[in-house]
Amino acid sequence: MVSSASAAPHSRSSQPKPWHRVITLDLILLILANSVFHPYITFIFYLCIAALHKHREPIAYYTLWYTGFLAVVEVAVWTNQRITYGKHRIVAWENEVVVITGGANGLGRVLAEILLRKGVSVAVLDVREPDEEARETMERWDLLWEVVDVSDAKKVDEAIEKVVKELGPPTILVNNAASTVTGLPILPLLPSSALTSSHPNGPSSTLSPTQASKTLSVNTISHFNLLSAVLPHLISSKTGAHVVSISSVLAHLSPASLADYSASKAAVATLHKTLCHELRAHPDPSVFAKVKTLLVEPGQLDTQLFAGITSVPFYAHFFGPVLTAQEVAKEIIRTIERGDGGVIRMPFYAKCMPLFDMLPGTLQLCVRWFSGVDAAITQRNKKA
Secondary structure, three states, rough: OOOOOOOOOOOOOOOOOHHHHHHHHHHHHHHHHOOOOOOOHHHHHHHHHHHHOOOHHHHHHHHHHHHHHHHHHHHHHHHHHHHHHHOOOOOOOOHHHHEEEEOHHHHHHHHHHHHHHHHEEEEEEEEOOOOOHHHHHHHHHHEEEOOOOOHHHHHHHHHHHHHHHHOOOOOOOOOOOOOOOOOOOOOOOOOOOHHHHHOOOOOOOOOHHHHHHHHHHHHHHHHHHHHHHHHHHHHHHOOEEOOOOOOOHHHHOOOOOHHHHHHHHHHHHHHHHHHHHHHHHHOHHHHHHHHHEEEOOOOOOOOOOOOOOOOOOOOOOHHHHEOOOHHHHHHHHHHHHHHOOEEEEOOOOOOOOOEEEEEEEHHHHHHHHHOOHHHHHHHHHHHO
């Protein structure tokens, strides 16, 4: 069982991407969002028209009306954010104590490193021992590394007690722990008689209840354990707090051969939403105002979690680029720094996933076929 974001040693690729890998749908949409879909830019365009004394011509009227429409959309989005998640809380990094599960590798490791540079006290909870780099960091920064199985509630309670004693009460919880991806189907590829007699891998070619239980224990039960141990400290924090839940876009897609992983991430998203509603319904209104919740549902990351077991069509990168852990970590930290709550879905297609089930079944099948999502997990099946 592994409770870190990946099972491989912490490493980063220093080789630059080929130029064609940089051109993605997200890049195009980013350019549009900061040009023709930005009210400030379109208003400047209107002022340029007015400077040429053409403010009475139709193009000037259309530009002004379009700018007004974009401004209304901006205000509506901001208003919706404030009503849904409440006002910002003030974040002073030097006063924050962050608990990160699965911080030995991948996204958790990157988050810990960035936060430490900001002067934050960080506690990493992981089943892996700290490596040499982490030991050196512990000597220079306020980093506490606890070797603990986060699926064990008693050990989690003990770890949090030590965090409170050495660093202070936690103010930010990042539930990031993830088990190694099994990548096995629940449907036998052969009849049961042939499976036990002639198939070389026997029953291990399908996902076993034991494997599924391990995945759910680390990916989901750990969230309950950490919330039980940390929430009392977050609620009582005078400066406010954040709960960050790392889920996945696969919670909406549910690909073939990822039943246990998708189910665990869907459970995480549901748990997070329930927590949001309980905070809003709390008898003390200040609790909802102070405790912010942030759900993160990214697409595939360039960590070792899915490395070597996925295969997607050559055009898939344009629509769904593989994200770096740094990209997601920076977006999480930017949101926390604003003192805001919300949902982070990236890249762009991840933002559309909540609407996926609203599509007609035939269109859903077309999207799944085009993306190759149900045939993406291949290498694990061959090795099983």
